[in-house]
Amino acid sequence: METKVEDKQRYLLVEVASNRLDVAVAPEFKQRIADIPLAERKVILDLSKVPFVDSTGLGALLSLLRQIAQNKGALRIAGLTEQVKSMFMLVRMNKVFDIYDSVSEAERGW
Numbered sequence: 001m002e003t004k005v006e007d008k009q010r011y012l013l014v015e016v017a018s019n020r021l022d023v024a025v026a027p028e029f030k031q032r033i034a035d036i037p038l039a040e041r042k043v044i045l046d047l048s049k050v051p052f053v054d055s056t057g058l059g060a061l062l063s064l065l066r067q068i069a070q071n072k073g074a075l076r077i078a079g080l081t082e083q084v085k086s087m088f089m090l091v092r093m094n095k096v097f098d099i100y101d102s103v104s105e106a107e108r109g110w
Helices: 026-034 055-070 082-090 103-107
Strands: 002-007 012-017 042-049 074-078 098-100
Touching: 002 026, 026 055, 042 055, 042 103, 055 074, 074 103, 098 103
Parallel strands: 012 042, 042 074, 074 098
Antiparallel strands: 002 012
């Protein structure tokens, strides 16, 4: 799993490049995110290069959301593929996360 973190001053952009966010890579994802200073930061998580997310991956994303919220930050998710977006809607995660079609859409207002 490859993650790239870019400090855009107003927010952190975290790009995830992996063919999946599932039980096999979720622990690595959580570890990589844990290494990023998130206190009082706005974060855009770009998942446009992740075509598959399972329930363990969703759990890792929920963990990230809690971590950011506890540190008085905010999280927006951008670029979900159609399959991943369908999964989010099926399990109603679209009600939990702020989801945007693109990074440029997610950064508006920040």
